[in-house]
């Protein structure tokens with residue numbers, strides 16, 4: 314497998330992947346380009362930028378990488394013979410809503426509801442989509458709603474499919490959220506879940522912009538990490554945002570996620586891992602499970618367990 318250079322590490326939470334071509338876009342996909350690495354551009358900055366004259370190449374890459382994530386969801390489901398077309402779909406931890414927008418448009422669900430504990434800036438999303446030439450208006454089948462940390466604002470068994478992308482490493486109580494996902498899912502429904510990077514993996518800190526050394530967070534003190542961020546690139550708002558993202562990481566492993574879903578009556582039926590060659594610092598290698606260090610993330614499809622879990 315190709316080794317990635319420091320400047321190529323993904324912007325925030327998408328694993329290395331191919332370049333994409335979509336609706337006239339040909340971008341670096343999830344990668345930082347050498348021209349933009351280290352500038353500290355962010356979702357926070359993006360939210361302030363809705364006029365075309367303000368759109369930079371970095372924000373293009375952010376948007377394009379999220380459209381690419383949506384395409385990965387569609388492809389992963391299609392490989393399993395599943396689709397979101399004409400279904401009622403919920404998205405747990407929808408973030409800025411770009412993936413939701415891309416899925417609402419391209420997968421043609423009857424309804425796509427993006428939930429997040431933080432409100433989605435719909436008008437900002439529309440402005441950005443216009444500026445990118447992606448669409449003029451948000452589609453009628455797309456809605457956003459604020460959820461509580463452990464409950465989704467939806468009736469029992471009201472959704473055919475649930476999507477969650479890059480959220481299960483941030484959700485504080487994954488057991489409670491998995492349980493509520495199970496509650497709102499129809500009996501014959503399915504869940505698509507993705508996470509990258511898991512906490513104990515090489516890039517698990519999400520802080521590679523300030524420390525490119527793999528696994529650094531597993532042997533550094535909090536003070537050391539914070540000092541590196543303070544001394545490194547990026548504006549204060551971006552640094553604060555990424556530090557709080559780091560502090561919100563729940564340290565769940567693949568097995569923890571499986572356990573949370575299993576307790577909620579949802580079983581993993583299909584799973585693909587993100588893993589690649591790594592060099593492990595000695596202090597980390599002697600203290601952590603190899604499987605935790607090596608499993609950088611996953612995509613999975615879950616369905617409801619027919620018999621209750623009695624174990």
Ligand SMILES: C[S@@+](CC[C@H](N)C(=O)[O-])C[C@H]1O[C@@H](n2cnc3c(N)ncnc32)[C@H](O)[C@@H]1O
Nearest residue numbers: 405406407408429430431462478479480483484
């Ligand atoms: C890294 S972002 C991913 C956003 C989006 N899925 C994406 O990939 O662009 C994680 C999101 O999970 C949300 N989140 C954290 N805890 C949550 C919870 N208990 N329920 C719903 N969303 C949550 C955060 O607010 C954040 O927007």
